[in-house]
Amino acid sequence: APAHPLWPEIERVTLEQLQYARLGVEGGVWQLFAEDGEMKMYKREEEVDGLAVDPLKAVHTVKGVTGREMTHYFFSPDVRFEWETTLEQMKVLETIADDTLVILQIHKRVWPASQRDALFWSHVRRVPNDTDRDAQDIWIACNHSTEHHEAPSNEGKMVRVSLTVCLVCQTSIEPPSDGGPVTRDHLTCKITYCSVVNPGGWVPTSALRAVYKREYPKFLKRFTQYVKDRCDKQPILF
Numbered sequence: 001a002p003a004h005p006l007w008p009e010i011e012r013v014t015l016e017q018l019q020y021a022r023l024g025v026e027g028g029v030w031q032l033f034a035e036d037g038e039m040k041m042y043k044r045e046e047e048v049d050g051l052a053v054d055p056l057k058a059v060h061t062v063k064g065v066t067g068r069e070m071t072h073y074f075f076s077p078d079v080r081f082e083w084e085t086t087l088e089q090m091k092v093l094e095t096i097a098d099d100t101l102v103i104l105q106i107h108k109r110v111w112p113a114s115q116r117d118a119l120f121w122s123h124v125r126r127v128p129n130d131t132d133r134d135a136q137d138i139w140i141a142c143n144h145s146t147e148h149h150e151a152p153s154n155e156g157k158m159v160r161v162s163l164t165v166c167l168v169c170q171t172s173i174e175p176p177s178d179g180g181p182v183t184r185d186h187l188t189c190k191i192t193y194c195s196v197v198n199p200g201g202w203v204p205t206s207a208l209r210a211v212y213k214r215e216y217p218k219f220l221k222r223f224t225q226y227v228k229d230r231c232d233k234q235p236i237l238f
């Protein structure tokens with residue numbers, strides 16, 4: 001494994017997030033708060049120091065793409081402005097490896113909150129599926145807040161959110177009954193998106209929960225549609 005000081009944490013958090021995502025939404029602790037076709041969004045209402053830090057878990061099924069493609073476009077900084085509408089600026093502060101970056105994002109101000117930025121490492125990896133040999137490998141993309149010497153310390157200017165986010169994807173292929181080639185019509189990608197975001201500075205809990213409710217369903221719908229459009233008519237990346 002690459003000898004980088006962040007590597008042990010990247011390894012640990014990525015695998016923890018994989019287990020957390022695979023727990024699904026059992027246990028009755030998750031409240032369904034948005035539904036749109038195959039997409040179901042759940043949250044838990046939690047406060048840390050009087051701040052709403054509502055863990056979110058979304059499950060979705062997308063036809064015609066693979067988990068590798070879905071996590072690739074989630075990870076890739078080059079395309080982020082095409083689907084992440086709350087972004088104002090983004091800078092790759094460090095390229096640790098071709099699948100591991102440190103990113104600084106400045107988000108658009110969302111009334112009534114003050115402007116926020118996010119500093120996190122971003123990692124994408126294939127996890128061999130050791131249980132079911134017929135199934136495809138699992139792909140995970142994980143973003144987790146970190147410190148970095150290149151990041152501006154914005155005294156008083158910007159509030160820094162802290163976040164842990166993962167996108168876990170499992171592809172399944174229903175091969176064509178006539179033994180023909182596998183096309184995108186035979187692909188199904190099961191997605192679990194998990195996020196815990198501490199908004200940093202104080203935001204009225206009711207306003208923050210309204211933002212969650214509005215922003216998250218939009219974000220996941222927009223992102224998955226973006227990947228479908230990008231992959232359409234392109235060779236399949238398994």
Ligand SMILES: CC(C)(C)c1cc(CCc2ccccn2)cc(-c2ccc(S(=O)(=O)CCO)cc2)c1
Binds near residue numbers: 109161
């Ligand atoms: C809504 C709230 C949970 C508080 C929130 C507030 C802000 C700060 C800016 C902002 C955005 C929207 C509304 C309010 N403030 C950012 C984020 C956020 C950042 C990153 C990711 S990601 O999945 O890593 C995709 C890459 O950008 C997801 C969510 C969330």
